[in-house]
Amino acid sequence: MTLHEFIHMGGYAFYVWNAYGIALVVLTVNVVQPIYRQRRLRARLVRRAARGSGL
Amino acid sequence: MWAYLHRLASPKYFYRWSGRLIPWFGAATAILMVIGLYDGLWLAPPDYQQGDSYRIMFIHVPAAWMSLFVYVLMAGIGTVGLVWRIKLAEMVAKSCAPIGASFAFLALCTGSLWGKPMWGTYWVWDARLTSELILLFLYLGYMALESAIEDPRTAGRAAAVLGLVGAVDVPIIHYSVIWWHTLHQGPTVFKAGGPSITVSMLIPLLIMAAAFHLFFITTVLMRTRLEVLEREASSAWVREAVGAR
Numbered sequence: 149m150t151l152h153e154f155i156h157m158g159g160y161a162f163y164v165w166n167a168y169g170i171a172l173v174v175l176t177v178n179v180v181q182p183i184y185r186q187r188r189l190r191a192r193l194v195r196r197a198a199r200g201s202g203l
Numbered sequence: 204m205w206a207y208l209h210r211l212a213s214p215k216y217f218y219r220w221s222g223r224l225i226p227w228f229g230a231a232t233a234i235l236m237v238i239g240l241y242d243g244l245w246l247a248p249p250d251y252q253q254g255d256s257y258r259i260m261f262i263h264v265p266a267a268w269m270s271l272f273v274y275v276l277m278a279g280i281g282t283v284g285l286v287w288r289i290k291l292a293e294m295v296a297k298s299c300a301p302i303g304a305s306f307a308f309l310a311l312c313t314g315s316l317w318g319k320p321m322w323g324t325y326w327v328w329d330a331r332l333t334s335e336l337i338l339l340f341l342y343l344g345y346m347a348l349e350s351a352i353e354d355p356r357t358a359g360r361a362a363a364v365l366g367l368v369g370a371v372d373v374p375i376i377h378y379s380v381i382w383w384h385t386l387h388q389g390p391t392v393f394k395a396g397g398p399s400i401t402v403s404m405l406i407p408l409l410i411m412a413a414a415f416h417l418f419f420i421t422t423v424l425m426r427t428r429l430e431v432l433e434r435e436a437s438s439a440w441v442r443e444a445v446g447a448r
């Protein structure tokens with residue numbers, strides 16, 4: 149397979165690459181979202197502990 | 204043995220051991236994905252009928268399998284949590300829902316993009332597609348119910364019941380292509396007499412399926428850890444775990 153054939157996907161490039169693109173986006177969101185939420189929660193808990201209230 | 208398992212399932216210990224496992228599962232997922240994609244997109248030959256469009260299969264089929272697998276797991280673990288009142292089980296079940304919904308969404312989107320060039324339409328209301336769409340709605344309903352109830356324990360119990368009732372959709376999806384005449388093709392891998400798919404296409408498919416499984420394990424552990432932190436936020440060990448870094 150040549151690079152041109154690979155990108156062209158036998159004329160199905162639009163369908164194949166969109167499918168893979170959507171998969172990339174959905175999977176990335178599933179990884180990034182919990183990391184982001186965990187960071188925010190951690191920051192909130194640290195602030196809370198710094199105030200010394202415990203709650 | 205039971206005491207050991209019980210200890211592992213306590214939120215505090217879960218937080219510790221899952222934190223150590225996540226990087227390994229994440230790395231294994233990435234490696235298998237790269238191998239599977241290289242094999243599926245580059246090495247595997249084009250299909251004699253479908254040309255290169257069949258390569259959508261390498262994400263469509265694993266995503267669809269996972270959408271069913273995660274639902275069964277979510278309903279099963281939810282029931283365990285419901286019956287034995289295990290906190291961690293409730294949290295794992297809750298964490299399954301958004302990931303399973305993602306897989307169902309992905310299966311529908313990629314299937315649609317595959318259907319257009321092969322069937323001439325993005326969507327058709329046939330048994331397989333409709334029952335998979337219902338599965339996506341079941342996931343979304345599960346998440347909505349979970350977030351609508353303030354108390355997490357009550358929410359977990361309510362969602363578990365919904366999950367269990369909705370499980371009836373799973374065999375319907377699986378057998379839909381046999382019970383009804385649909386546009387969707389019948390099973391080619393899990394069927395009597397073994398898979399009817401050539402090895403050069405089966406291998407990348409199985410590698411991608413394994414990668415999707417590992418991806419699920421990685422992300423469900425991440426989400427459950429977050430859930431543990433949120434629910435146990437006021438306990439001493441969480442303050443310690445957070446303050447230590």
